[in-house]
Amino acid sequence: MKRKWTAALTVLLGAALTLTACGGGKQQTTTGTSKDDGKTYTFKAGHSLTENHPYHLSLKQLKENVEKRTNGKVKIEVYPLSQLGAERELTEALSLGTADMSISSTAPIANFYPAIGVVDLPFLFGSREHATKVLDGKVGQDLLKGLEKSGIIGLAWGENGFRHITNSKKEIKSPEDLKGIKIRTQENKIHIAAFEALGAKPTPMAWTEALTALQQGVVEAQENPAIVADQYKLYESKQTFMSLTGHVYSPAVFMFSKSKWDTLPPDIQKIIAEEAKAAAKFEREQIAKMEEESLKKLKEKGVKIFENVDKKPFRDAIKPVYEKYESQFGKKLIEDIVNTK
DSSP: OHHHHHHHHHHHHHHHHHHHHTTTHHHHTTTTSOOOOSOOEEEEEEOSSOTTSHHHHHHHHHHHHHHHHTTTSEEEEEEOTTTTOOHHHHHHHHHHTSOOEEEEEHHHHTTTOGGGGGGGSTTOOSSHHHHHHHHHSHHHHHHHHHGGGGTEEEEEEEEEEEEEEEESSOOOOSGGGGTTOEEEEOSOHHHHHHHHHTTOEEEEOOHHHHHHHHHHTSSSEEEEOHHHHHHTTGGGGTOOEEEEEEEEEEEEEEEEEHHHHTTSOHHHHHHHHHHHHHHHHHHHHHHHHHHHHHHHHHHHTTOEEEOOOOOHHHHHHTHHHHHHHHHHHOHHHHHHHHTOO
């Protein structure tokens, strides 16, 4: 009898081990979630734009998905409107480890990681599709990787669309129309050099300061994607003329402080990295969709939009900027980007 019970028990144990080895459906459902080691994490993610902007919408998606996949052990608080600092300030804080996470356009990042400035060259990208191929390809991924030298983890590429010029004075149809106009630019040497070459008087400042400067007439013009002009109601800040120059495609980077990142277990890092890429894809899609809607709203608000801009004179005028920065970025890199198909 004892032999029979022993044999039966052996069969039952064998069957149980076989079921476990085959993967049992319940174990499959936990793939990609974090391990329960009892630790919890709370991170603050900041950006400079409104709660309706794709920056915010994508960070909210990232927050929800990361919290779900980690069973609530990782929580992300999202702060819009430069509540954690303007883009330059927040980027510096990430590098120092005094901030956790952000989305920023590349122009302010270049102050701490000059190599990324190559994507801020005017008229570098011919279309959104062209930019996406470059940024998702080797050039873009190498630039993200290089951010680590500045104490920042580059998680994924988003965007803020193509930048256009608005002003309070007249239609901008050619570089001659920009001569003497005081224009707010981002705190970026390449942008400043480009507008100087176009004959304007660039005035670099954080976006939080720019709104007041436009309202008070300290500066007469600014340059930003249409969605920013719409959501910040720049027509109420005397910006009643807009020219679709598309002079700069504005990439954005989902970033994490490296010093904070290095404290996370690999499974948490993996989840955040995956969800950042998914959020970036969503963010790009939303920008493209909302851009057309914003142009329509601006027209309805009385903004005179000049659409058929001849870009060749603008390109010709900023050739000295390319010559100046070729030595910094390398002529081959610039040509590789321009020639990407």
